[in-house]
Amino acid sequence: MTTQTFDVTKAEAFAQQMLDVLNSAAIALMTSIGHRTELFDTMAELPPSTSEQIANAAGLNERYVREWLGTMVTGRVVNYDPHDKTYVLPAEHVASLSRNAVSDNIAPFTQFIPLLGTVEEQIIDCFYHGGGVPYSEFKRFHAVMAEDSGQTTVSALFDHVLPLIPGITESLQQGIEVLDIGCGSGRALNQLADAFPNSRFTGYDFSGEAIATATTEAQLRKLSNIQFQVKDAATLEERDRYDFITTFDAIHDQAKPDAVLQNIYKALRPDGVYLMQDIRATTDVGGNLDHPVGPLLYTISCMHCMTVSLAYGGMGLGAMWGQEKALQMLAEAGFKQVEIKQLAHDFQNDYYIVHK
Template identity: 30%
Template sequence: MREPNLEKLNALVGKLVNDLGISLGGASILLGDRLGLYKAMADGDIFTPSELAKKTGLHERYVREWLSGQAASGYIDYHPEKNAFSLSAEQAMAFAEEGSPAFFAGAFDVVQSTYLDEPKVAEAFRTGKGVGWHEHSKCLFSGTERFFRPGYNANLVSNWIPTLEGVEAKLKAGAKVADVGCGHGASTIVMAQAYPKSRFFGFDYHKPSIDRAKVLAQEAGVGDRIEFAQASAKDFPAKDYDLVAFFDCLHDMGDPVGAGKHVKETLAKDGSWMIVEPFAHDNLKDNLNPIGSIFYHASTFICTPASLSQEVGLGLGAQAGESKLRQVATEAGFKRFRRATETPFNMIFEVRA
């Protein structure tokens, strides 16, 4: 047995203790989200456990333990002089306000799916076969929408679309837009709300997601401006689209080049393909950071198995990087490819013939 460096070992154990607390805290975040505990505290009032239990209709002893764990994690504030707890404005944005650009509670539905589906992924490691998106637990589908929606709310209309050449003007005047791999339609709905003169078409191969997207669009008041339909990235109907958008899904596809070739056939003259992908550098060493950690772990359980379950099975992964994405677009027949803008979580590419 090799002799360990005790200083390095202690540092690693310290990190694991922290990560263990975070892992357990994720389940506690799910609990608070689903039971409405965060939303009950969103106004900033200070609550004793019994007061919060009464407001939420929950058992006081459970609420007290949950509050204590949340305070230990730094997710809520503890007031020792009153033996009570509160949610700051910043914490409310992260845990209670669904429309906030910093809302994070929904992301832990995705985390839950990785634990639930670990046996399927383990078997895929042994066989080399994939795990299709549709084979995952239902919490992945809602969690993905809730994880990415804050970024779309904060950036899609105000930042991303204006960086695309001539696209914003077309959308304001009235354009045809395809949102491919739309899932529950979060991105489609944001665009439809912002550009009432345009017509939107949302496509996803997963029928339960399409059914949910239709409901959410009606609730958002834009059901009359969006047509959702079940279709894959290689067979969605061509309608001379002014814009085809792929939000955080190209890397999940088994044959992204084939998907790109189909996009080229469906675009109107002078149309644009917008690709939104998880932020990544081209070299692994540059992605060894907290955001890279999130995306590599998610890709191990979700993105890479999804790609390997399909024809070709290219397996780009969620940290593909710009060079590999550029290669996909080039092989699909596009001549112009540029990074239009970026955020800490996403890269936005404009692709044109």
């Protein structure tokens, strides 16, 4: 039996690391609030201002804004002038926090922290008794996911994602049948339907709330070439119907991802193409040690992706199922040709270009 030497320096460094974790968690919570109340957007347009001026410009209560600013100042997010008692959001920080930043805006992702906190008690119960937490327990999840997909997928759809597939843009212009499984609130599919009026688009999602949102947007856009339907993709029974099938960050969430992939194989025409966007990772945690958002993704997986799947008696793949498992399951579904592509601006996702 070997005796482990206690390293005081390492212990102190780790204690400091844990204090940093607490501070970062607090900043994340307040960043979520700053995003949802549009305080960052307001401050991005203001010169150095007092808490009262900021609150008035944002239409918010000054006392709460002042305390929020306390976190932002001590967290080195907002600069403070103690002489004039004014606050300013540096332009370099605006680039990561304002809605005008588009794809570089990190603030929307902080919403996952308070969202996941609402199911902590249920998750702890699962640690003791197994099972999972159903979709219905996650309030605002689709609203947050809509912003998430808007950051990573929708904003890059035409300039970056579609060009990964040779000839698909031309086919969409000419007119093909397209299916998006796990379409969520339909942001990507509605944009495609708007851009390619000669093609016909169908969106399936398990959530009635998401489908209602997607349908409303399609109606507002006056789109006649798109339809949305509440459907469990594991029950899909279509054959050789679609030229192009997409799943954006959806397969790992499925209760029965193996059945879903098999159904996609059957629904895809022989010369069709399947685009699967999913989390970039390795199946073994050892390959993810340097992943830039590994802790965040494993947490979201444990407290949403995995547990929702398990709640419905599913496989519980989790968000970090990884390339190795993905390639194995695609092969088991019957697919013969798989190419994995990546985008320079997107460190979070892999894009699987799949053919029969």
